[in-house]
Amino acid sequence: MSNPHSSLDVAGLLKPSGLEPRGWLRPETNDAPVLAGGEPAALICLVGHAGGAFWPVFDLWRKLHPDAADPLDTWSRHIIRPIAARLPGEAVFPSDKPWQPFQRWAMAAEGLHPSPLGLLIHPEYGLWHGYRGAILFGAEAAKAPGFSDLAQGKSGGIARTHHPCDSCEDRPCLSACPVEAFTADGFAAGDCRAHLETPEGSRACMDRGCLARDACPVGRTYRYSNAQTRFHMAAFL
Template sequence: MTGSALDDALALHGLQVAGAFQISADDALPRKDGSLILISPAEPAFWPIFTATTEYHDGQSDPMDRWSRRIGDALAQDFGALALYPFGGAPFLPFYTWALRSGRAWASPIGFLVHDTGGLFISYRMALLVPWVASPSTSPRPCDSCTDQPCANACPVGAFAGGYDVTACKDHLRSPAGQDCMTQGCAARRTCPVGQGTRLPTHAAFHMRSFL
């Protein structure tokens, strides 16, 4: 099995490779060589594929996490890999740090990750620890050429004034004025020109409900 076979297998589920890097012996991982491949939704194709699955319709909790685990475990078996997930409770696996190591995501002015194609809407459904060698990318950080940096001032309650004020954000989301963020997705994330418009409002609203 190879990287391109993995691309094909991911596409069937509306997923894509969002970054990769070679692991080192110092990483606290169950293998000491190979690569970590970060996997994200391929938007907007992902949403209609996910909403056609059993997990989305069965009425049980955490449908996207349960779906991710089912797909990730099957991919791991097919590709001789180990599947790792960003959810499941503390201690969390360091996906933010792994994203930085991929060379395709960076810390934005508001602290969230910004990705070379997904922008501020980047999210990872899983990582696959594979036996083959993958190199990090060398894309430029988009914020360095983004003169206005609109994300920095777009939050209506200034939740990014110093770190991320989760309480201020959630208080706003519960108010009538917060329905814009609740139904369209985080206003600050939406200002990023990178990948703008690829997150469908119904997909964004699903995550906002689960966040709140």
Template sequence: MATTADLISALGAEHLLVLAALPADPEFCPAPLQSLVLIGPEGGAAWWELVTASPEWQDGAPDPIDRWSKRILDGIAARFGGMALYPSDGPPYPPFFRWAQDSGALWQSPVGMLVHADAGLWVSFRGALALPFTVTIPATTNPCLSCAEQPCLSACPVAALSKAKGYDIAACHAHLDRPAGADCLSEGCRARRACPASQSHARLAQQSAYHMSRFHT
């Protein structure tokens, strides 16, 4: 019988992490699937270097990271007798945000984005695995509860991020169109970078620049 340790080992070989685990959602995970595991990349350089060396990145076709994620997670799902789910599946689209909050391992931050005890505001999901065995991970605590200064709230130059008011997408894009937005385009969102919990999970500048280029097109 497969175990949580086996799964973590298989994901770790691809520089992926278990960000959260919760009971399978019957709307998306038919029996006998028992667990739903939300998967994200490791921080640092290793995951980005792996992806950019992959066939999906090298072939010049669109959406290389999504295609890499599907190849890898589909393979791991098959190995463990489960199935993979992706944010782009649908309609109906899998409710990753709700799953994340229901898991008790991710929370809505003061700026509205999800926050994770280890990844901070650098949370991103490559997909989810629905598996026919129970997956358990150590309990964690919302890092925002012990963050007295909450620098994420003042980091955005145009105050585009707010839990109360939502995400002002127009203000964000307008800032990125100006010279003052060059730093955000090349290094990534300032609010995400300011989060103290994000520091150990920091991304390479090249990775942030790529994602920002896809976002701001």
């Protein structure tokens, strides 16, 4: 491989879309996703967003492609695949089979923890962030200048970050849900969807976004716009 891109180039290539590299990790060989040629990936770059930086770009694309199925997934592939090929690398996505362990990758790469809602909570972004895909690199790229110093930790990622929920005594995210859909037994998706189809659920959660998520005090400056929250809620329903 000649003239490999550096980690800064990855950020630069993603920047016009509002997406960004969210973390890097070196998977163990026996737990690595397999590249098209049969080689296990040696380096993984998670691609995602903090807050709604990508929303204006995606929203414009969506208006230009009103008939696109699964528009956010389709747009993510449209953005990430050509960048991965240019680096060169291979793109994988949360919505594609075989399912990849994106949540586990994010916990390893960024040291994050699950919140009581099941979503990973970031100490700065709170619950207002996400992962749209990942770029996998083979061994040659992983040794190239700019990549060789990434994800050097023993487990292939970084140290665990502070868990914001540990210092949150009131846990307002749990008490804010009108139907108490979040419990120690997991997320009662059926109860949530049934509530969203009621007039009360339509006026509250569907219009302004999940009340439980919105109750979290961490990362408020990264909160999604109402238009973005309505889009995500409609996709969930």
